[in-house]
Amino acid sequence: MRAEYLIIGNSAGGIGAIEAIREVDSDADIVVVSEERKTYSKALIPYYIAGDIDLEGIYFRDEDFYKKNNVHAILGGKAVRVDFKGKEVYLERGSRIKYGKLLLATGSEPSIPPIEGLLSEGRFKDGVFTFTTLNDAIEINERIKRGVENAIVLGGGRIGLMAAEALFKRGIPVAVVKRSPKIFPAVFDENASHLVARQLEENGLQMLVGRTIKEVRGGSCIERVVLDDGSELRCDLLIVATGVRPRLELVRHSEVKTRRGIVVDRKMRTSVADVYACGDCAEVYDFIHNEFRLTPLWTTAYLGGRIAGFNMCGCEREFAGMSMNAMHFFNLPVFAAGISNVECGEDDRYEILSAMEEEKKRYKKIILRDNHVVGILFVNNINKAGVYLGLMRSCMDVSLFKEELMSDDFSLIDIPEELRRGILG
């Protein structure tokens, strides 16, 4: 088999690439290979577990997406090796596909801390799950239906917190075990961490911060966990949500350059000609930090795939991404973008505007560098937040309207007319 465009992975990055290629070229052969049989949104797993949507709702594109886009999809197939010189991908059952251009959208996998007793005969004990695949979601759902008495979530990042809330909504008592004293420290500062932790606790989650799990007890089934302070908790469902790491099997010991992830340029090209990468497996360009870094987010993956797709077809585009998180915790909305976790006085490159309203659980923080917005962190205050992202993307000097930035209803009209016209068109 031969494909002009061969894409490995059918999540956000792969889909983004297909949609971009088809905007430019309606005929070229596109082949997608993925271990996953369905095209679903990982970001919807918490909604499915919580019971907000059914399994149908988790699919990100219609069933006939590949057919409509004239894409040959090999789902449930696995690429095991790439011959980058011969431009050929080997699949699990021996078949081979030659390619013109290759996109690696292989995503990430959960990173699992070494905890005594987590495994039984080389596999997770019964009742232990990660929270990243459709298979995880279905198995957790089945497990909940059989009855769960005490759930523990290990990890206080985005996935862990959303998992905890979802389980709680199914009527299960949940404790979150979190090593660092702050929750979601990659994104939250002290204030945001405090407000969100308060929100979670007031709604019934138990937050065990500054703790880790030392040992998991039970036979083939999990029965209890032992924390680092020696305390024991009963537990028949454990979610391990301690971050993800890029899947690099296909490029290990190959000509494709890697650091923590696959190295790409702003056109999503790897170090090997005609090979592109995007999404969680790649280190992509972050224009706020002005560096290439792992950014395992849905939007980044989709947009990276889109830019890769265009460039694969010869339409030159450059990728510029940033960290962006829209979250909600028991209906308390939290938005963060760019550099959001830096504290006041911590780093004198940054000017920080902030207002905290403890009672109302409202918090608004804007981070400036040389009179440019480089980050926002809003709790319970999301209306028109995107306007700030517009300022970030356009790298606009805000010195003329800095005083307005913190107003509750800041909007386009607060931007001086000349600058505004450039935005509104």
Add this chain to the structure above:
Amino acid sequence: MRRVCCDETVCIGCHLCEVWCIVAHSKSGDILKAFLYEKERAIARVRVEERGAVSFAVQCRHCEEPECVFACISGALRKDFRKGVVLHDASKCVGCFSCVLACPYGAIIPVEERGKVVKCDLCEGREMPICVEKCPNEALFIQESERE
């Protein structure tokens, strides 16, 4: 690309675009019923911004490269490149508000109590968006352009 534009030099800040947007997106399509009797009042997808004497209406720009669509985790938002319109399928929306964070115009409106967003659909099915039709000073007008 097709979108509604506002000439802010003639916008009088009357908010009638918001009123008629509510009517056009109500169940009944009748102004009195829409405001008085419908259980859940429709939400305006256009918002007038005002500071002193300056005012203008903002609604979805139906961007060439729509950040909201790229941010959508559920597939509820999509761009119809043929018609040049960004569409929102409320039945697929989970209310994650990623699009609200992504939109540089603040044109996607979060409805927190309903766990959804609403946005301008250019009055699908009507020949002319109702805000344009009803604008008393012709501040709102439709702009169409070929894809660059």
